[in-house]
Amino acid sequence: MRRWRLSAKNDDGSAALEFITVGVILLVPLAYLVVTLGAVQERLLGVEAAARHTARVIGQADDIDSAAANSDAVLASVIDEYGMDAAGVDVSMSCMPAGAACPSAGATVIVTVSTRVSLPFVPPIFGLDEAASIPLEAAAAQKVSRLWGTG
Template sequence: MRRWRAWGRNDDGSAALEFITVGVILLVPLIYLVIALGTIQEQTLGAEAAARHTARAIAMASDVDTAAARGEAVLDGIIDEYGLDPDAVDLSLSCTPAGVECPSAGATLIVTVIARVRMPLVPPVLGLDRAASVEVQATAAQKVSRTWGSE
């Protein structure tokens, strides 16, 4: 009985072990959180750049065909630069005032880019990678020249 009490009170060396165990348990999720937030931030900046530069490229083009070609080229370049998933990027165009052809002279072009960000280290088993994804969205507006399309 006496040995049992002495053994129960002996804490030599357990503080380091507890610190390492708790540190690892807290450190692993913290590292994953930093990686996940970095991925989301990168994709958000990519969506913002895609919306802004695509709007500018379309608004500065001389006609519809040139605008479409430049818009696609800019979007493809930004998708490559920021590592966006081309299948997970949606781009929509609209113009104000409502009812005008888009793009048209004097209109304000509004470009919206929506991208799905897949979380790191999530396996594509049973669609978990799609379920564990975050949607990011960016919108940019650009005024189209009044002389657009007349050149």
Template sequence: MTERPRRWSDESGTAALEFVTLGVLLLVPLVYLVLILGAVQEQTLGAEAAARHTARVIGQAPDAEAAAERGDAVLRSVVREYGMDADTVQVGIDCRPARTPCPAAGSTVIVTVSTRVSLPFLPPLFGLDRIAAIPVQAQAAQRTSRLWGSG
């Protein structure tokens, strides 16, 4: 009777190797997904906070000049606090009902903050970091007083 070569019949230790290999192959994408979700959540919370606080200070300001100054200060503070890229943050201010000066007395100020979340560890090769960025947008509304700007 011929004996099989030892390398074919001895499988001791291969289960551990297969488990480690499969574990790494499944764990790396899972960790990357968690990093992406964390980055998106951080930027979403930042955009929401920027919109809400900016709308609030504009609605509570005594006049348009103070509203602009306070809104810019709050926006800079929130962008810094949440680690947002100031170059990608875009802010839009609109009023309802539409009037010539915005904000105006008795109107509702609507602030929209938009930004893009860059994926972690993505190189800026061929513009992939810009193409694969995830857009995030938040909107908040604040009603101004009927006496806004008169005092």
């Protein structure tokens, strides 16, 4: 016959329950972090590629018409490739030196692309998806050929 002391507790099975509870408490935020960082990384690569390729196309174009057409096509292609929303992507262009026409022969064109990444599983009610979003921006510079506009 077994004698039980009053102060002894029966802990049979509690380790598994504690492991499951702590595991879920730690695993859910870790999984959310991985999903969120994946979404941010994908969008960041897309923004960087859009800025770099658009600047390169403008810098290698022969004239303003081909630069505009080619840069629009490249930008649309990159946006589609990375699954970005075209309405949420802002593109701006500037040139160095500041007084030069943009783009012009010998100038450096700087293309800046910006967008926002909404956090996963945030519902689009009451503007929560906009409030819980991460802004991303990338810029790329490309020297315009000295023969710009002569070809």
